[in-house]
Amino acid sequence: MLVERKEIEKLLVLTAAIESGLIDALDGGAKTAEEVALAASTDERATRIVLDALVDVGAVDSDDGDDGGRQSYRLSAEGRRRLLDPGPDLERNSLLHQANKARGWLELPQVLKQGKPKQRERSAGGLRTFVRTMAEGAPQAMDEVVDRVLAYSREGIPEKPLTLLDAGGAVGHMARRFKARGVEATLCDRPEVLEEAWEYQGEGAAQLNFHPCDFTEQLPPGPFDVIYLGNVYHIYGPGTNAEVTRMVFDSLGPGGSIAIRDFVLGRSTRAPMFAVNMLQATAEGGVWRESQYREWLTEAGFEDIRIIDLEHADNQLIFGRRPV
Numbered sequence: 178m179l180v181e182r183k184e185i186e187k188l189l190v191l192t193a194a195i196e197s198g199l200i201d202a203l204d205g206g207a208k209t210a211e212e213v214a215l216a217a218s219t220d221e222r223a224t225r226i227v228l229d230a231l232v233d234v235g236a237v238d239s240d241d242g243d244d245g246g247r248q249s250y251r252l253s254a255e256g257r258r259r260l261l262d263p264g265p266d267l268e269r270n271s272l273l274h275q276a277n278k279a280r281g282w283l284e285l286p287q288v289l290k291q292g293k294p295k296q297r298e299r300s301a302g303g304l305r306t307f308v309r310t311m312a313e314g315a316p317q318a319m320d321e322v323v324d325r326v327l328a329y330s331r332e333g334i335p336e337k338p339l340t341l342l343d344a345g346g347a348v349g350h351m352a353r354r355f356k357a358r359g360v361e362a363t364l365c366d367r368p369e370v371l372e373e374a375w376e377y378q379g380e381g382a383a384q385l386n387f388h389p390c391d392f393t394e395q396l397p398p399g400p401f402d403v404i405y406l407g408n409v410y411h412i413y414g415p416g417t418n419a420e421v422t423r424m425v426f427d428s429l430g431p432g433g434s435i436a437i438r439d440f441v442l443g444r445s446t447r448a449p450m451f452a453v454n455m456l457q458a459t460a461e462g463g464v465w466r467e468s469q470y471r472e473w474l475t476e477a478g479f480e481d482i483r484i485i486d487l488e489h490a491d492n493q494l495i496f497g498r499r500p501v
Contacts, residue, residue: 190230191260192276195269199227200252200260203237207251236260265316274310277303281457293460308373311408312350318490322407323354325485326436329496330403332481333432339402342428344392345409348377352385355405365390365397392424393417400430407438408492410470411451414461419473426477429499435479437495440464444484447491470495 198217210225231237236256343352363386440448455462479497
């Protein structure tokens with residue numbers, strides 16, 4: 178089979194259960210289908226059918242009701258870990274993001290005719306889901322990125338404490354990791370994203386510097402020792418990426434480093450399909466070849482350009498250094 182149908186069905190039933198409130202309704206312990214429907218304001222018959230499907234995929238446990246009582250449902254340990262409880266295994270927002278992507282992919286026939294997706298306004302809930310999805314990546318991959326970025330940056334600035342700008346850094350999940358390694362970290366993103374970041378960080382928000390900006394137009398005043406751009410180059414076309422690279426160069430101090438994380442076409446096995454995702458989601462975005470990254474960095478003035486494959490993720494780190 179070219180497509181495993183059950184995996185598509187699993188994604189859609191899980192996201193329906195999240196969006197409709199069924200998962201949150203099960204947070205307080207075992208409930209009957211009637212009680213879940215009442216808590217979630219859903220139809221009882223439809224609720225029972227979906228709850229049984231959630232049992233089938235392992236997100237929910239149920240008793241059989243053979244003792245004369247009514248059948249009850251509760252989140253399984255796996256369902257609670259993946260869909261409700263904060264922690265490294267939470268994938269609630271990632272699932273919702275995948276479902277939103279699927280809605281866009283269904284419009285690919287029209288995109289192929291027109292060359293661009295139709296304009297779609299992102300709701301506040303959609304923005305929240307999107308930016309929090311970024312923080313649900315594999316912790317070992319994020320830790321690997323921090324290790325490699327700091328190792329490269331220290332070659333240019335070996336002694337003093339580093340200052341870092343996380344440009345387009347969403348909820349600050351990477352900025353927080355850099356801060357934990359002794360780096361003075363500034364998070365730069367649009368104001369509405371920084372509001373989500375402040376809430377997401379909680380008490381840890383005070384440890385980061387917040388700077389509202391559109392990094393494609395202007396970066397915060399530097400100089401910085403490191404500017405990290407994680408998974409943002411695929412959102413824009415070559416012209417914007419070239420200009421961002423030049424602005425980064427100007428915002429770095431002598432010996433400072435640019436660190437880009439993204440899918441490199443020809444090196445990442447995921448890159449071709451990810452390019453389709455950018456086709457349905459952006460006007461000019463895509464995935465870019467190693468030669469394009471090298472051209473952008475060289476023209477901006479960077480030296481010691483390196484592209485490194487990550488061990489724990491199917492994308493790459495692209496490095497360059499401003500001359501001393």
